[in-house]
Each structure stands twice: as structure tokens, then as C-alpha cells.
Amino acid sequence: MEKEAASKQSDFYQIVLGRRSVKSYDPEVKISHEEMTEILEEATRAPSSVNMQPWRFVVISTQEGKEKLAKLAMFNQTQVATSSAVIAVFGDMKSVEYAEEIYTKQVELGYMPEEVKEQLLTAFKPGYENMAARDMRDLVLIDASLVSMQLMLVARAHGYDTNPMGGYEKGKVAETFGLDSKRYIPVMLISVGKADKEGYPSYRLPVDTVTTWA
Template identity: 25%
Template sequence: MCFLDIAKSRYTTKKYDPNGKIADETIEQLKEILRLSPSSINSQPWKFTFISEEKTKSELSKVSYHNEQKINDASHIVVFSVIENVEDFENGNLTLLGSEKAGYYNRMVKPKGESEIKSWLSCQVYLSLGFFLSACASMGIDSTPMEGIQTEAYDRILQQDGYKTLFAVAIGYRDKEDANQPSITPKFRLDMENVIRTI
């Protein structure tokens, strides 16, 4: 299947088949794909937590607002987190990137202050989200990106150390009756002329 066809068929899954478990070897491929995600200056300020253990999924579901059922029924939940302390990033990741990339950070990012630095770091994690959702779709795996979660509660449940939860993604296989799939509810996107500009 070409990527355009994947883009047309991919959708945010609302209802999962609770018996649809993703094979271990496929999960290992997804982990490697996330590890290879792109980021500005190769900064990689992230951590990805894969959860399939039912007790932990249940705990997370209770602090996930309207996403509770998706989390309980999905095969896995993947939590996307960003490094919490700017100094930890500068004394860790940044030291591994070489002088040219560190120079860019010190000239273009650091002078903007801590709030802007943290925003920039979080943006890198969002880049990995797009990469991940596309990978899932290419492998026939359904997914649901979720910002509707209580991130501080996630940090507590997962005992995050040095990283802060930004969002999570449920992955698995759709329930055949999921009303959000394009065959039942056609995709809505703005018209080409409203979103694409050609110069």
C-alpha cells in the first residue's frame, strides 16, 4: 500500500477489540521505530513507556477522562514523555551531539529562556508522535493519540524520574463496529486550497 492510501485509511480509533493483542515482535519493531524518530539537532529529549500490564492500564484509565475504555481495551498504551530539567538535557543529551549542534542550541534556543527551551523540547516529542502514528498505520495497527489524560497522575503511577508525561497513544486493533472508521464515518479534512499554498 502506498503512503497516500495509508493516510486516507488511517483514523483515530474510538473502540478497540479487547482480544486484539499486538505480537511481541511487532512491539519490538515499534520500539525501534520510536528510537529512530527525528528531532531537531538530534536532541532526542524523550522517553517512551510501553504498557501492556492490565493493572497499570487500569490505573491509567482512571485518570484519562473519556479515554478510559480505549485504554482498558487497547493492546498497549505508549506514554510519551519529555526530559523535565533543562540542566539535565544540557549536561546529558547535548554533550553527545557535537560542537556544531550544541552551538546551534546555545545560540538559537538557550537565550530564549527556560520556558521557551521546555516548549522546544516538547515539540521534539510531538515530532516523534507523527512518526509513530504513521508507522502504526503502515503496519496495520490502529492508534489513538490522547492528550485528554491527567499527566501528573500518569507521572505518579509510572514513577517517572526526570521525565514528564506529555501525552499517550493507545494501540491495538479496532472493534469491527467502531463508528469512527472511515468506512462508516468518512474522514473530514479541509479542502486542498485552504491548507496548501504553492508559490
């Protein structure tokens, strides 16, 4: 039992400390729909404010989809062309519409009693429904960034490499893939695939440089 725990711990550190931003992939390696679904399911175990899970994904893996994306990501052509898929991550400005579904399921699964569900929905739902757009945008960007980091680590656990990208035409990406651009806020693109060569290590500032102890 102790040996198994040590092995899992070792795997965890290898995943976290061995992660690299990979920009070129083996174009012959494809990720199946089933495995990509597993990766996304595991990624969405990430935390979110009041469990609203405002992240939304567009998985771009077809030639047609990649051609559309390539026009919007001029500085990331290699990632788009060679990766198994590029995942466009969005934040849903109206995620509260799923509140009843999420909390009802929590009760059905035995995660909380009905009265707690009603108390929580009464406490936060009106605030979500009436929140200023700027504040909601900040909230969904934070939550969608959490799931994005988890997605990259989960992909590595599946044996794949990733690269987060912000260099693309964010004002056009939602409508290009059939989403309402006022509702769905672009967060980042994440290329996923098998690296055709190892990613480069990079320097990190010392903890004392980035941390204040209070």
C-alpha cells in the same frame, strides 16, 4: 524495480490516507514486546532539533498498568481497556544530558568527523543547558509530537490502529508511572491495537482554507 517502487508508494498512501482514530479494539489481540520495540525503533527515526531526541515512552500494557491509567483517563476508558497497549509520550526537559552519547556514537558510526562533533556541541550545548524552561518546553513538545505522528503511521504499517488522546490528568501521569514530573512533560497518550470495527472517516478543511501562498 519500477513495479516495486509503485507498490511501496501505494502502501504509503494507504497508510497515510487510510489512518483513522480508532477508539475500540479487539482485546484478544496482543502486541509482543519484540514487535512493540520494533515499532518504537522505527518511530524514533523522526526528526528532532539538533538530534536530541527528547521523546520518552511508557508502554502501558499490563492489567495493573491499565488500571492505574484508567483512573487518570476517565474520558478514554474504552481505549485503555481494549487496546493492546497505551503509549504515554513524554518530552524530556533534560535531553541535553544525552548529547555527548548521541554525538560520540555519530562519530563511531562514521556519520560525522570528530571535529564536526566538537563544533556542534560547542555551538548548541550551552544554549540547551541554559535555555528558559518555557522555551525548552515548547521545543520538546514539538519534537515529541513529531515522533507521536510517526509512531501512529508506523503502527499502521505493522497492521495496527491508533488513537491519540489528550483527555487525561497530565499533572499526575508522570509520577503515577515512576517518572520525575518536573523533568518529563506529558505530551499525549496513544492507544494501539487491532480495531474491532473500522474507524470513521472525517472531513478535512480545503487546502486553500488553511494555506497562505507567499
